Every structure is written in structure tokens, then in C-alpha cells.
Amino acid sequence: MAQRSIIKDIVITPVAFHDMPLLNSVGVHEPYALRSIIEIITEDSYGLGESYGDSAHLDRLQKAADKIKGLSIYSTNIIYQKCVESLKTDTNTGGDGMGGMVTTASVADKVFSPFEVACLDLQGKLAGISVSDLLGGRVRDQVQYSAYLFYKWGGHPGHEDDEYGPALDPQGVVKQAKKIIDEYCFKAIKLKGGVFPPAEEVAAIKALHEAFPDLPFRLDPNA
Incomplete structure (x- = not known):
């Protein structure tokens, strides 16, 4: 089990898709929304996360990924610290990746989040349960969209x-x-x-x- 939980590789894939000119308090959405898919690969499985996808954030994600390889998917506290360390030399500006997005999340949290989600995805797969069960169990089976x-x-x-x-x-x-x-x-x-x-x-x-x-x-x- 220990070897199966070690991070062997991390693939970061930028994605761009059409967005409408939606207005909010800070401006308008740009013609394309930029996102990224983060894939953490272990010995025989993979976990997925997603995040922003502009160049500044992609650079931060890659620097963090380089420090995370070789760690266990269960060592999320250490992974967070590695994300923080990877930002010590960061000189990029921006990186929210969502035109008109207002957020109070720290840069470290934004970088760590997709890796944490991918690790939870893998933890659930290794345990044979859903991530919702891993986190304490679902509270409903269906949710109405607005x-x-x-x-x-x-x-x-x-x-x-x-x-x-x-x-x-x-x-x-x-x-x-x-x-x-x-x-x-x-x-x-x-x-x-x-x-x-x-x-x-x-x-x-x-x-x-x-x-x-x-x-x-x-x-x-x-x-």
C-alpha cells in the first residue's frame, strides 16, 4: 500500500473554453476562460484536480509540482508546506485566472487546492470509497441547480x-x-x-x- 500511494508524476494541462461577456462588480469576463487540469499519477492509478489556467498560475503550479513528486498522497500537510516553499521565489503578478473573479484565498491556498483534491481522489480510489465518504459521508443524493x-x-x-x-x-x-x-x-x-x-x-x-x-x-x- 505504501508504494502505491507515492506520487510518481504530475501532469498539468491548460484548458481554454469560450466564455460570455458576463458583468460583475470588477469588470467583464474575457472571451476565453482559462483553467488547468492537474493529474497526480501513482504506481497504478491517478487523481484529478482543477484550477486556474493563466500563465502566472501555471508557472506556480509547475514549481509546486516539482517539489511534490515522491511524496505520499496522504501527506497533505507536507504537500501544503512544499507549495508554500515553492512560492518563496515567486515574482509573478496576478494568477487568479478568472476574469472578474473576487477571492480572498491566499496564493498558497490557490496553488495547494488542486493538488489536495487530486490526493483525496486517489485516497478514495485506494480505499474503494467515494471522496464524500472519505470526508464523512454524503448528506444528500441530489442537488437542484439554479x-x-x-x-x-x-x-x-x-x-x-x-x-x-x-x-x-x-x-x-x-x-x-x-x-x-x-x-x-x-x-x-x-x-x-x-x-x-x-x-x-x-x-x-x-x-x-x-x-x-x-x-x-x-x-x-x-x-
């Missing part, structure tokens, strides 16, 4: 409008909600706020309640 609404431009500058079009006022937000709910049958609504003055966003909330009086609603103030 229709996650954003204020948004019709399209990125220089691009045609996307299939959802603009949502810059209450009417546009309600139109977006109707399209998403008609397509995916969501039973709850969430709106990303923090874009316009409070009175304008209150008007959008009231318009959503009028259009969908029976659906629960959440506001993400993002401010």
Missing part, C-alpha cells in the same frame, strides 16, 4: 451577439431567465449583482419575482 443569471453584453467587443443577447435592464434579465428555464427546467433563480446602482438591480429583482412568482430566488451581491 438558473444563474448575469447582467451581460450582447457579445464581446468585435464579436456578434451570442444566443442570449444583452441583459442590461430588468427586461433583458427576465428574457435571459425565461430562455434558461425553458431550456433546462431550473426550479430556482440566482442573479449576479453588483453591476448597476442598487435601485436598478432592485427593479430587476422585482421583475423576476413577477415573472416567476413560485420560484425561490437568491441574489449574489458581488460587492
Whole structure:
């Protein structure tokens, strides 16, 4: 068992996928969202994690990965310390990897997180149980998704409008909600706020309640 838990290799794969011009309190999402897939490889298995994918963060991940190889997937406290050590010479700026992302997580936590998740994935596989059972057991078997609404431009500058079009006022937000709910049958609504003055966003909330009086609603103030 001990040898099977040793980290033999780590593969970091950058991924980019299309993102819409979604608005929030700090700006707008860029045309492509950058992510990374982290694969920790042991003697006869692998575990997966995911993280940001911009160049600054990829560099940090690789430096940490070089220090983690050879450790046990159970030694997550040591792995965290190795992540901290790998940042001592870090001169990169940025590295959130998500346009408009607001986070209070430390750089060390951001670097460590995908490795920890991959280690937990491997621990569960070696034990023959799910990660939820590894962490104390699941509390539910199903979770309802919400229709996650954003204020948004019709399209990125220089691009045609996307299939959802603009949502810059209450009417546009309600139109977006109707399209998403008609397509995916969501039973709850969430709106990303923090874009316009409070009175304008209150008007959008009231318009959503009028259009969908029976659906629960959440506001993400993002401010």
C-alpha cells in the first residue's frame, strides 16, 4: 500500500473554453476562460484536480509540482508546506485566472487546492470509497441547480451577439431567465449583482419575482 500511494508524476494541462461577456462588480469576463487540469499519477492509478489556467498560475503550479513528486498522497500537510516553499521565489503578478473573479484565498491556498483534491481522489480510489465518504459521508443524493443569471453584453467587443443577447435592464434579465428555464427546467433563480446602482438591480429583482412568482430566488451581491 505504501508504494502505491507515492506520487510518481504530475501532469498539468491548460484548458481554454469560450466564455460570455458576463458583468460583475470588477469588470467583464474575457472571451476565453482559462483553467488547468492537474493529474497526480501513482504506481497504478491517478487523481484529478482543477484550477486556474493563466500563465502566472501555471508557472506556480509547475514549481509546486516539482517539489511534490515522491511524496505520499496522504501527506497533505507536507504537500501544503512544499507549495508554500515553492512560492518563496515567486515574482509573478496576478494568477487568479478568472476574469472578474473576487477571492480572498491566499496564493498558497490557490496553488495547494488542486493538488489536495487530486490526493483525496486517489485516497478514495485506494480505499474503494467515494471522496464524500472519505470526508464523512454524503448528506444528500441530489442537488437542484439554479438558473444563474448575469447582467451581460450582447457579445464581446468585435464579436456578434451570442444566443442570449444583452441583459442590461430588468427586461433583458427576465428574457435571459425565461430562455434558461425553458431550456433546462431550473426550479430556482440566482442573479449576479453588483453591476448597476442598487435601485436598478432592485427593479430587476422585482421583475423576476413577477415573472416567476413560485420560484425561490437568491441574489449574489458581488460587492
